[in-house]
Amino acid sequence: MEKEGYDKAYSAAVNISSATTGLIIPPSNILIVFSLASGGVSITALFVAGYVPGLLIGGLLMLTAGVIARRRNYPRGEKASLTQISLTLMAALPSLLMLVIVIGGIVNGFFTATEASAIAVLYSSILVAIYGEVSLADIRPLMLATIKTTSIVLFLVATSIGLSWVMAYENIPQTITSALLTVSENPIIIILIINLILLCVGIFMDITPAVLIFTPIFLPVVTATGMDPIHFGIMMVLNLCIGLCTPPVGSVLFVGCSVANLKIQSVVKPLLPLFITMLVGLMLVAFIPEISLWLPRILGLIE
Secondary structure (H helix, E strand, O other): OHHHHHHHHHHHHHHHHHHHHHHOOOOOHHHHHHHHHOOOOOHHHHHHHOHHHHHHHHHHHHHHHHHHHHHOOOOOOOOOOHHHHHHHHHHHHHHHHHHHHHHHHHHOOOOOHHHHHHHHHHHHHHHHHHHOOOOHHHHHHHHHHHHHHHHHHHHHHHHHHHHHHHHHHOOHHHHHHHHHHHHOOOHHHHHHHHHHHHHHHHHHOOHHHHHHHHHHHHHHHHHHOOOOHHHHHHHHHHHHHHHHOOOOOOHHHHHHHHHHOOOHHHHHHHHHHHHHHHHHHHHHHHHOOHHHHHHHHHOOOOO
16 A cells, blocks of 8 residues: 555656646746746747757656656556557647647747737637537636636736836846856856756745746846856746745645645655756756757747
8 A cells, every 4th residue: 555655646746747847848828927027038939949958858757757667667558559649649639730830820920929829719719619628608717717817927027027127226136146246257156056046946936926036137147157048048947847846835746736635745755856857957958058049049040
């Protein structure tokens, strides 16, 4: 029974850690928030920059989960046939096509990121109508839930803009930049310090207000060291994503434990090797800029 309990907790831990990659791989709402907080970093470039880091973190988590599963001799499912794979892919194709429409349309300049969100909603509405998953009676509560969520985000944006103005007026970003550059002029040390601060922030603060508050503070620091703002945006979001599955405020951790009907303390231990894996991926993203910048550069979105 103890082994079964650990196995269930480990399964929940894998799902919780894997959910963090969804905030890096576009279309990602938090990257749009970063673009706003940074004063206009290209949303298109941020979206494209998120693919390789997101796939890297996902691949590292899959590798870690596979090694642990093999060591613990977990049962294997039946190997899917080519026919089953083809049928499943065809069934999922209409939903997967949304990513092609949204990201392809933005990258090719057919519409802006804001317009893409409206197109995504319209396409989703067509899909649910075809699949019959939403009835007319569901539309009103769905719209109310959307308005509530959007209102919270817009309220956070409004207050963060006021806070950013106050910080700019008081020269707080410049003061912090000078303080960090006083500690060390080595870009590696400064990036390590910023990563450590953001990891601590992610533990105690939700990702949206954290991005809105700390982007205006740290962006001048990293640009002074020569870091590309797009690279910094991906690094920052990845830092805060790790905080989403870290107690005591990790929202993904709480949701995952609630769905799995498990206590948080029972999931923390199985999460530890996955935490280490995510930290390794974070260091790779932080210190190898091309992981984030290669694809936007290939597509001509940045120089």
